[in-house]
Amino acid sequence: MGGEKVSIYERMLLVVRVIPFGRVATYGQIAWIAGAASPRMAGYALGGLAADTDVPWQRVVNAKGGVSPRGDPLATDRQRKLLMEEGVRFETDGRIDLDHFGWDGPDPEWLEANDFTLLPWRARG
DNA sequence: CTGATGACGGTGC
C-alpha cells in the first residue's frame, strides 16, 4: 500500500483507532508504533482532534497510566468517565493498572496491511 | 523564513 502522503499525525490517529474497547495505550506506545520521533507527537496529534471526532482518544493515557491534564479540566473528567464506561478501573491514586488494561499493540497482520514497521525507538530508517 | 507551541517521557537528584 503506501504511496499516499499521510502525515505522521494521521498515522498515529490510525493506530489510536484500533485500540480495543476497554483497553488503553500510552502516548509513547502510539508514537513508537506509528514511527513518530517522540511521544510528545502523539499528544500533539490528539490535541488537534475535533470535539465530535470518532477517534477513541480517551484510550490514550500517559506512561504512568494516568489521564494527562490539559487546558480544560472538564476534558480530563470526560476521559475518565468514558474509560470507566468501558470497564477500565482506576486505582485509588487515579491511575490505571497498565499490566491489566494496557494494550499490547496491533496484530502483525494489521501492521503489515497498513504498511507499519516497528523500529527500535529513535532509529529511523 | 523564524519563532511559539504543545493531551510526553526518561533521567537525575
Next chain:
DNA sequence: GGCACCGCCATCA
C-alpha cells in the same frame, strides 16, 4: 515516591 530539566519536531501565525 516527587519534582525539575531537557530532548523531541510537526504545525501554524
